[in-house]
Amino acid sequence: MALALLLGLGAWAPAGAQPAAAPARVDVARLDYGLQPRQIAPGHWVIEGAVEDFSRANGCNIINTGWIETQQGLLVINTGPSRRYGQQQRAAIERLSQRPVLQVLNLNLHPDYFLGNQAWQDRPIGALGGSIAGMRAEGKAYEDNLFRLCGDWMQGTEHQPATGVIEPGFWPAGSRRLELLRLDGHTADDLVLIDHDQGVVFAGGLVFADRVPTTPHANLARWLASLDALEARLRGLKLKALVPSHGPVRADLSGLAQTRDWLQWLEQRLLESAQRGLDLGEVLRLPLPERFAAWAAQPAEYIRSVTQLYPRYEVEALGSVTAGTPR
Incomplete structure (x- = not known):
């Protein structure tokens, strides 16, 4: 269904700099997320x-x-x-x-x-x-x-x-x-x-x-x-x-810039690794740039991304080599 709402504007009182996020008070025993809007x-x-x-x-x-x-x-x-x-x-x-x-x-x-x-x-x-x-x-x-x-x-x-x-x-x-x-x-x-x-x-x-x-x-x-x-x-x-x-x-827009930086780097790594003929294990063992070292979910997300995406790059690289082989 198409959505069309008449939306107004709520009041907003606080002034000054935007406050930092309050840390969630997660209580594992009580299964309480401690949400802090x-x-x-x-x-x-x-x-x-x-x-x-x-x-x-x-x-x-x-x-x-x-x-x-x-x-x-x-x-x-x-x-x-x-x-x-x-x-x-x-x-x-x-x-x-x-x-x-x-x-x-x-x-x-x-x-x-x-x-x-x-x-x-x-x-x-x-x-x-x-x-x-x-x-x-x-x-x-x-x-x-x-x-x-x-x-x-x-x-x-x-x-x-x-x-x-x-x-x-x-x-x-x-x-x-x-x-x-x-x-x-x-x-x-x-x-x-x-x-x-x-x-x-x-x-x-x-x-x-x-x-x-x-x-x-x-x-x-x-x-x-x-x-x-x-x-x-x-x-x-x-x-x-x-x-x-x-x-x-x-x-x-720093988050947008960070995301673009990672995606461009990841795509280049996968492309170059496939062109060099590296196998999956070799790609996983390659070092990561220092600028990404402190980011959350490392190295788990790198491992997941390479494992999932790299086979396609290998196939494409193999196809390019095959296409250029004289018959």
Whole structure:
């Protein structure tokens, strides 16, 4: 279904510099995520996940979720990695706002974007069409994988894909312009939300900050093209906050630049390694540049990305050699 909401602007009192994120007070014994919502701009809130890899210690909560407060109601963005997260997210939102939730958005098909949907089944839940298809096809596998990784945090979690197909474009939003932008590359359908008047961007999985990007559904060339398109779309925007799905919120494009740097480097490494005839084990043993050494989820994400992506580069390199062989 197409989405058209009349969105207004909530009040915002704090002045001065944007506060740093409060650390989540995760209580493993009580299975409490310790969610700490904070306001990043007028009408915009974020709940930041751990800048880590999935683990029992963080309850598989490595995702940034959030919501937009309007005069008519709330727009919730991402629902977290489990039913329990979705329930605690909803309770945190209801403590801070008495307005109804008009719409829930899942920005892509990955599990921590939508496995909390069970807590929101009485509200419209939307995503891009390709994301919904992916949730339906892979949801059960996501459940099983996160149960193995995070155990009791996942009790009662069953995948509930979004049901409403979101159409990209501008929404009527009172005195401000709120845009849903469809891009791709991190997955086949990547949804980005831009508040052009408040200068807030929910960039979804296209942008990572201080963390190695994940690539289970990635097309590196398409992802790089989408980063270029997003940066062009934001040109002239008075950026107040760019919210990646993984990593700290910042008031600049440094997360986008970091993501581009990693993807360009990774693509070049895979291409050159294949042309040299290196096998998978040899590529995995190559050193990483110092500038990436402190990023979260190293070396796990490098290993996963190379293992998944490198065979295609090997096939392409072999094809090039074969094509150039005299007959």
